[in-house]
Amino acid sequence: MSIHVHTPEWPSLYDPLIEFHNFEHHGPIQANGRYIYAANDVFRFTFYWAVIFHAPFFIAAGALAFVNIVYPAHRDVHAAPVKAPLSPLIPLTPLLSARSPDPLLSAPRAPRAPREERPRNVHRSRLTFALLTLLVFVCACVGTALVESAVVGYLLVALCRAARFNISTWVPAIWALIITSSSMLGAFPLVIDRI
Numbered sequence: 001m002s003i004h005v006h007t008p009e010w011p012s013l014y015d016p017l018i019e020f021h022n023f024e025h026h027g028p029i030q031a032n033g034r035y036i037y038a039a040n041d042v043f044r045f046t047f048y049w050a051v052i053f054h055a056p057f058f059i060a061a062g063a064l065a066f067v068n069i070v071y072p073a074h075r076d077v078h079a080a081p082v083k084a085p086l087s088p089l090i091p092l093t094p095l096l097s098a099r100s101p102d103p104l105l106s107a108p109r110a111p112r113a114p115r116e117e118r119p120r121n122v123h124r125s126r127l128t129f130a131l132l133t134l135l136v137f138v139c140a141c142v143g144t145a146l147v148e149s150a151v152v153g154y155l156l157v158a159l160c161r162a163a164r165f166n167i168s169t170w171v172p173a174i175w176a177l178i179i180t181s182s183s184m185l186g187a188f189p190l191v192i193d194r195i
Contacts, residue, residue, distance in 0.1 A: 007041045008034040010048055012169045035166045042167055043153035049176030050145035057184055058144075062137025069130035148179045 012034040
């Protein structure tokens with residue numbers, strides 16, 4: 001049986017039950033199945049699926065940051081200022097003395113007159129900063145998917161070639177879902193610490 005190598009179009013998903021139903025007397029390649037053989041194609045398929053699965057999480061986080069930057073929480077200007085608690089004296093702290101020859105231990109200087117503060121980033125609006133933040137989240141989504149799919153895609157090719165398996169078009173999709181799930185698990189310790 002000759003294998004003709006043809007890269008299917010992305011996503012080229014098919015009914016996966018043909019791989020598991022009546023396979024005892026059939027060859028490793030099913031008639032209606034679609035398979036990938038080139039390493040770059042496996043990486044490409046894995047990358048596309050990883051971007052699709054990562055995008056909702058990164059865009060949701062970026063949209064939340066966008067909204068928080070554009071519409072910041074307003075402070076209550078009529079609220080009483082919070083006084084800082086008095087800190088106890090720390091043992092072995094040198095006392096300040098006006099007669100000390102050491103300049104580090106001399107009496108504190110008189111406070112300077114407050115300077116007039118200029119508004120920062122006069123030419124940049126909150127909307128610009130919020131859009132840059134959203135762009136950073138989108139770039140992080142693509143970068144994360146790129147690195148993870150490169151590692152997983154090329155490892156899949158190496159393992160399947162060593163075992164002489166054919167790579168179905170479902171394999172990159174499933175592994176992209178696995179790497180997205182494992183990436184999102186990294187957020188849970190931070191959430192649990194806040195509880």
